Amino acid sequence: MTVSPFALARTLGPAVASIPALAEVDVVVVGGGSAGCSAAIAASRGGARVLLVEKSGRLGGIGTAVLDTFYGFYTPGENRKVVGGIADEVVEALTAEGAAFIRPNTYGAGGGVTYNPETLLGVWDSLVTAAGVSILFHSLVIDVLQGAAGDEVTGLLIANKNGLSRVSARYVIDASGDADVCALAGVGFDGAETGEQVQALTTTFRLANVDDEKSRSFPKEQLFDRMAEAAASGRYDLPRQEGSIHRTPVAGVSLANMTRVENVDPTDVSALSLAEVEGRRQVGEYVRFLQNEVPGYESAELVGIGMHIGVRESRRIRGDYRLTEDDVLSARRFDDAIACCGAPIEDHTGGTDTVWKYIPDSGSYNIPYRVLLPVGLENVIVAGRCLSATHGAHASARSIAQCLAMGQAAGTAVALATPIDSSLRELSIRSLQDRLVRDGAVLENPALAASDTFAGRSTP
Numbered sequence: 198m199t200v201s202p203f204a205l206a207r208t209l210g211p212a213v214a215s216i217p218a219l220a221e222v223d224v225v226v227v228g229g230g231s232a233g234c235s236a237a238i239a240a241s242r243g244g245a246r247v248l249l250v251e252k253s254g255r256l257g258g259i260g261t262a263v264l265d266t267f268y269g270f271y272t273p274g275e276n277r278k279v280v281g282g283i284a285d286e287v288v289e290a291l292t293a294e295g296a297a298f299i300r301p302n303t304y305g306a307g308g309g310v311t312y313n314p315e316t317l318l319g320v321w322d323s324l325v326t327a328a329g330v331s332i333l334f335h336s337l338v339i340d341v342l343q344g345a346a347g348d349e350v351t352g353l354l355i356a357n358k359n360g361l362s363r364v365s366a367r368y369v370i371d372a373s374g375d376a377d378v379c380a381l382a383g384v385g386f387d388g389a390e391t392g393e394q395v396q397a398l399t400t401t402f403r404l405a406n407v408d409d410e411k412s413r414s415f416p417k418e419q420l421f422d423r424m425a426e427a428a429a430s431g432r433y434d435l436p437r438q439e440g441s442i443h444r445t446p447v448a449g450v451s452l453a454n455m456t457r458v459e460n461v462d463p464t465d466v467s468a469l470s471l472a473e474v475e476g477r478r479q480v481g482e483y484v485r486f487l488q489n490e491v492p493g494y495e496s497a498e499l500v501g502i503g504m505h506i507g508v509r510e511s512r513r514i515r516g517d518y519r520l521t522e523d524d525v526l527s528a529r530r531f532d533d534a535i536a537c538c539g540a541p542i543e544d545h546t547g548g549t550d551t552v553w554k555y556i557p558d559s560g561s562y563n564i565p566y567r568v569l570l571p572v573g574l575e576n577v578i579v580a581g582r583c584l585s586a587t588h589g590a591h592a593s594a595r596s597i598a599q600c601l602a603m604g605q606a607a608g609t610a611v612a613l614a615t616p617i618d619s620s621l622r623e624l625s626i627r628s629l630q631d632r633l634v635r636d637g638a639v640l641e642n643p644a645l646a647a648s649d650t651f652a653g654r655s656t657p
């Protein structure tokens with residue numbers, strides 16, 4: 198059952214002005230996940246006054262609530278590093294605390310940076326507050342205020358324990374993962390709500406008392422075979438017969454990404470509620486399977502379940518450009534490159550396994566600025582997993598390192614636009630690219646580096 202969103206601001210009309218004003222800033226960032234944190238830091242460091250609004254009480258989004266590995270930093274095969282900047286600062290801070298290590302090329306996604314998510318919470322708190330960002334936790338953005346022309350979002354309505362309030366901003370960064378701001382403002386999007394089959398959801402879990410040596414010496418192919426046998430025996434209900442269970446920076450603790458809840462529209466809260474219960478039910482099955490059937494887990498104990506079920510894909514906005522599967526697999530370069538990605542297409546749409554498609558020769562492609570610009574809005578930019586992409590392209594570009602890079606690009610764009618009061622669409626792309634490369638971003642675009650107007654020549 199999907200319930201249409203209630204357009205509170207439109208229903209209230211002029212009476213909306215009686216809702217208490219909470220803040221007036223240059224930039225509101227909606228969502229404090231990987232993309233939102235990175236965007237807020239970049240915007241604030243660039244001189245804008247930034248408010249970050251987050252519905253939970255913690256930063257990091259899926260990266261702290263659900264999982265523990267950054268993919269997308271390194272290309273599979275060559276292990277070439279294709280993301281830098283703020284993303285590097287996060288990894289450096291985790292490494293300095295002994296809370297991260299690189300897992301080489303496991304499970305086909307390229308080298309992963311596995312970290313302690315509890316440490317990452319503190320790293321995000323420090324980086325975001327040190328950058329001067331104001332944070333409003335426990336607050337859900339429930340509607341947008343728009344000017345008469347409808348091409349700008351002038352403010353947001355926020356609901357929390359204190360009731361309703363309004364914030365006004367010159368620019369809005371929609372890093373909500375679900376593109377809530379864009380959807381509320383009437384931007385077109387694709388996803389489950391439009392009848393597409395989106396990626397399955399997963400509830401992750403952590404086990405302690407794992408015998409690390411023993412579990413690591415049991416090859417993953419044998420693990421998958423044993424899963425298939427166990428499921429076929431009827432003794433365990435294991436909808437997905439592969440997945441990842443890996444060591445973490447804490448000795449004896451492993452994190453498992455194994456459960457699979459299919460055919461859910463993650464923006465339908467009733468369906469999502471059922472999925473939460475089903476995900477946790479499956480956790481029980483996988484834990485029992487691991488304890489009884491897999492070497493190294495005989496004494497393992499369940500010590501953590503993801504804070505919420507993991508949503509890989511919900512709404513993908515209609516942007517000025519739509520990244521396609523062909524762009525990904527042909528390693529396409531764009532003149533308006535703002536980030537780079539070598540991650541394979543990793544599609545968990547359904548069935549018992551996962552579909553992988555690789556960019557040939559350890560290649561990479563560019564993420565263009567236009568996939569962040571929602572059609573019809575001049576002062577809103579998205580970052581993270583709600584980018585404008587087809588289902589296939591999204592299955593590559595959604596990796597956390599790319600979400601961090603998109604966030605840095607979105608935040609830098611609004612920081613550049615603020616002093617000149619520019620539409621985000623009319624911003625000089627060269628200035629944005631120069632600033633990004635100066636700040637550590639990787640673009641891997643030889644044509645740009647050769648161009649006379651491009652100052653950030655270190656990009657290839």
Ligand SMILES: Cc1cc2nc3c(=O)[nH]c(=O)nc-3n(C[C@H](O)[C@H](O)[C@H](O)COP(=O)(O)OP(=O)(O)OC[C@H]3O[C@@H](n4cnc5c(N)ncnc54)[C@H](O)[C@@H]3O)c2cc1C
Binds near residue numbers: 454508
């Ligand atoms: C099960 C699973 C496993 C994955 N495994 C990996 C992996 O191993 N490595 C990897 O690199 N990637 C992985 N991914 C993909 C990756 O985690 C995500 O694509 C990425 O974290 C998305 O980041 P984001 O910042 O765009 O969104 P999110 O992390 O979803 O952050 C969005 C934030 O916005 C907040 N929010 C939402 N709506 C509102 C609102 N209306 N008002 C206020 N706040 C709001 C949310 O609370 C959240 O904090 C996985 C994804 C899933 C689900």
